[in-house]
Amino acid sequence: MLNISEIFCSIQGESTYAGLPCIFVRLAGCNLRCDYCDTVYSYKNEITLTIDDIIKKVKEYAPVKLVEITGGEPLMQPKVCQLIETLNNDGYKILLETNGSISLENIPEYVIKIVDVKCPGSGEEKSFSLENLECINQEKDEIKFVLTDNFDYNWAKDFVLKSKLNDYEILFSPVSDKLNPQDLAKWIIDDKLNVRMQLQLHKFIWDKNKRGV
Ligand code: SF4
Numbered sequence: 001m002l003n004i005s006e007i008f009c010s011i012q013g014e015s016t017y018a019g020l021p022c023i024f025v026r027l028a029g030c031n032l033r034c035d036y037c038d039t040v041y042s043y044k045n046e047i048t049l050t051i052d053d054i055i056k057k058v059k060e061y062a063p064v065k066l067v068e069i070t071g072g073e074p075l076m077q078p079k080v081c082q083l084i085e086t087l088n089n090d091g092y093k094i095l096l097e098t099n100g101s102i103s104l105e106n107i108p109e110y111v112i113k114i115v116d117v118k119c120p121g122s123g124e125e126k127s128f129s130l131e132n133l134e135c136i137n138q139e140k141d142e143i144k145f146v147l148t149d150n151f152d153y154n155w156a157k158d159f160v161l162k163s164k165l166n167d168y169e170i171l172f173s174p175v176s177d178k179l180n181p182q183d184l185a186k187w188i189i190d191d192k193l194n195v196r197m198q199l200q201l202h203k204f205i206w207d208k209n210k211r212g213v
Pocket of ligand 1: 030031032033034036037038039040042071072073099
């Protein structure tokens, strides 16, 4: 059984998969409390489902074959590995969005990991598990920094440079209402930093507080 917040189909709003139809399986519960969290509702369990129930719901959105497992923090529930295996056996491409604080060592290679490194503006900047860098595949996984201001930007830039992540897929994303995208764009261009700036597409398509999109 897994504690679930919501399951829905929408347009992927982040990562290099942005713009594609995607089924989201949002697991309930999170071990962090980021200041800007936009899914506070996911801290609480909405429904407990078996793996079979989840797969049945996911299949309602056929022919979409892209699934993102997210949260909350999905790795808080060890049974998530069973869900991943079942989805893979059923031919789904799996994105796993995780806050970076929990070990990735048991996550199969075929999963595309989108791993947060929390910056100071989140209030959780000590949460990242550095060992996780060993589990991130440069060819296909993505590392995401959510930024609230220029201090966060410089902190993230230093992290990328010191950890020699220049050739990884690095995402820099401004917190909506906190950091003006034009400012972030200017800093990246001025520094000629090899990172991908991204805006949360779903917040432009729908109301930014709308759930299930
Ligand atoms: S890790 Fe994600 S879900 Fe958890 S508090 Fe931070 S932003 Fe919210």
